[in-house]
Amino acid sequence: MNGGEREATALRFPYAEPPPAGTCRDVAPGVRWLRMPLPFALDHINLWLVEDGDGWAIIDTGIASDAIKALWEHIVADELGGRKVTRLIVTHFHPDHIGLAGWLTERLGVELWMTPGEWHHARQALADRPGTFGEELADFYRRIGFGDAQDTVKSGRPTSYRTLVSAVPETYRALADGMELAIGERRWRVVIGRGHAPEHACLYCPSLDLLIAGDQVLPKISPNVSLWPRAADQDPLGSFLASLDKLERAVPPSAFVLPSHNLPFYGLHARTRQLSALHGERVAEVVAACGTPRTGAELVPILFRRTLDRHQLGFAIGETMAHLARAVALGQLARRERADGVWLFGRA
Ligand SMILES: [Zn+2]
Numbered sequence: 567m568n569g570g571e572r573e574a575t576a577l578r579f580p581y582a583e584p585p586p587a588g589t590c591r592d593v594a595p596g597v598r599w600l601r602m603p604l605p606f607a608l609d610h611i612n613l614w615l616v617e618d619g620d621g622w623a624i625i626d627t628g629i630a631s632d633a634i635k636a637l638w639e640h641i642v643a644d645e646l647g648g649r650k651v652t653r654l655i656v657t658h659f660h661p662d663h664i665g666l667a668g669w670l671t672e673r674l675g676v677e678l679w680m681t682p683g684e685w686h687h688a689r690q691a692l693a694d695r696p697g698t699f700g701e702e703l704a705d706f707y708r709r710i711g712f713g714d715a716q717d718t719v720k721s722g723r724p725t726s727y728r729t730l731v732s733a734v735p736e737t738y739r740a741l742a743d744g745m746e747l748a749i750g751e752r753r754w755r756v757v758i759g760r761g762h763a764p765e766h767a768c769l770y771c772p773s774l775d776l777l778i779a780g781d782q783v784l785p786k787i788s789p790n791v792s793l794w795p796r797a798a799d800q801d802p803l804g805s806f807l808a809s810l811d812k813l814e815r816a817v818p819p820s821a822f823v824l825p826s827h828n829l830p831f832y833g834l835h836a837r838t839r840q841l842s843a844l845h846g847e848r849v850a851e852v853v854a855a856c857g858t859p860r861t862g863a864e865l866v867p868i869l870f871r872r873t874l875d876r877h878q879l880g881f882a883i884g885e886t887m888a889h890l891a892r893a894v895a896l897g898q899l900a901r902r903e904r905a906d907g908v909w910l911f912g913r914a
Pocket of ligand 1: 658660762763781
């Protein structure tokens with residue numbers, strides 16, 4: 567989902583370009599930025615190195631592929647000034663963030679640090695019998711009103727987790743909300759966000775006034791907030807909006823923000839407010855469209871007017887359902903079940 571052009575004016579981007587592939591750029595004292603390619607419409611992820619005593623802590627990994635492994639080999643050999651890697655910190659379980667956690671921790675002999683919620687999600691996604699989630703998704707899409715569920719599942723299913731994540735370590739060190747983490751000489755505070763992922767870790771360093779934001783706040787695109795089958799959180803958008811408010815309380819507006827996608831920026835509170843407003847408008851749009859009861863399938867093209875590729879369609883369906891779930895949680899819409907099992911959303 568794209569937040570449009572209006573936000574650009576409120577945000578300030580000190581770097582016009584990312585560092586070239588395979589190189590690092592200093593963005594703050596003891597903090598380095600590097601980029602890895604992704605094989606999607608969103609074609610990159612930003613990763614960070616934080617000085618940790620006599621070495622560097624890695625934040626997030628990129629997806630599992632030979633090309634990304636080769637880039638890491640090059641970075642470890644040539645870009646760290648001969649210093650070692652001390653640990654791996656992962657913000658959340660999505661494949662572009664955790665894909666090489668198993669390989670990197672083993673290759674470098676370091677520990678993984680992440681939240682329990684994200685670690686369990688990653689382990690579960692990897693352990694799933696192939697096809698299980700696909701079957702659940704097919705049933706979910708049928709209830710949303712895609713009669714041709716098989717075709718929709720095939721075209722809308724996110725790329726298989728196993729193809730993008732090599733392994734998730736069996737043990738890890740737990741990050742928790744509000745925890746003070748010493749990385750080298752500096753202290754970082756863990757700020758947990760929800761809605762995009764179950765227990766997403768952001769890291770704020772007060773002495774640098776710098777936030778490693780992961781996917782919780784992005785400057786150009788809005789972080790995907792989807793309702794999926796078997797979701798423990800049935801109102802992920804409500805959780806996401808509450809997390810934006812919490813970030814505003816936890817991190818000052820002056821903070822330099824390092825997001826996982828697009829460019830580092832200033833203007834955190836401007837961006838959290840834009841995202842809140844954008845989702846509020848979209849909830850109002852689905853409520854307005856449900857004057858006559860509608861299925862989720864009928865609402866997808868109302869929220870997403872542009873053409874969607876295979877990867878984007880699944881996320882568009884998930885986002886539409888998250889906005890409907892928010893409207894239901896607010897008491898503005900009610901969900902009923904048609905005789906054929908399809909959900910209908912109408913005015914409460
Ligand atoms: Zn993510």
